[in-house]
Amino acid sequence: MAFRMSEQAYFVMLALAEEPRHGYGVVQAVKDLSDDRVRLGAGTLYGILDRLVEAGFAEASGEVVVDGRLRRYYRLTDEGLGVLTAETDRLRALTRRAQRVLGSRPALGTA
């Protein structure tokens, strides 16, 4: 099944591209990267992580137990990094087109 790149999945990949992170670390990173706009719940986060792992875009990189609590880390694979880069290029091109469209509009009140 083809991987569906939702906005939330994009942010999760972006968070994992920075460094390997555990689940809570990903939630916090996504919150920061999205300027507090995207707040992932655990169900959504692990749905995305499952799909990323199944697609081969992310992998479990190790686990640590801190104060008796399990921390499982995930990281992006090379393939995942390639997909993230391609998606970022697509968004950049989209932004350029959007700016061109908005820039060509007559200013308000002059129409």
Added chain:
Amino acid sequence: MTTRDEGAARGAASDPATGGGADASSGEGASFDRSVRFWLRAYPRRWRAVRADEVVEVLTDLAGPDVRRGGARTAVGLVAAGVAARWRMRPPTRVVARCRLLGLRPPAAYDPWLRDDLDGIFYNVRELIWRSPFLAVLVAILQIWQSPPWFVGLAAAVALGLVSDELTRRRLRRHYFDTPSEELGHFQPYRGLDTEPQR
């Protein structure tokens, strides 16, 4: 040598979130843990066996201290994601149909699903639902042939179905445990953080 994993481990050790959240050993922590694990039942057993502890820890961190229950939003999120996981992890319908209707063992790739299915509650009911069209035909034939009260035919069909389902379950279980799967799934085995990452 510093690996990315080691760096991550150090990050975890200094993570302020580690000290936060409901402590599992306290009353609030135990209650929160139970609440979350109840809603995690929406996920398949094989998923829970690998991920449940991890999700509980994340939710504990997200909830903060002194929180006794998961809350409605968490419950709805877990149930929705659990149902989605069940849907995503199910075998193709033709594989399920062959197993349900003909009692045939699915290919080894679906062993984790088969184990969950055989061990899960309401196995007989799931089977019965799949076989209900055939049982309906049986009831209709009985009605035409002997004309007993309608509930007698229905009860006989359901009883026959349940017995047949249980026999299938035992046969598949015996076959399954005779040939245990070597499949470890996507998430196992894990490498320790002191090993060289393989990129």
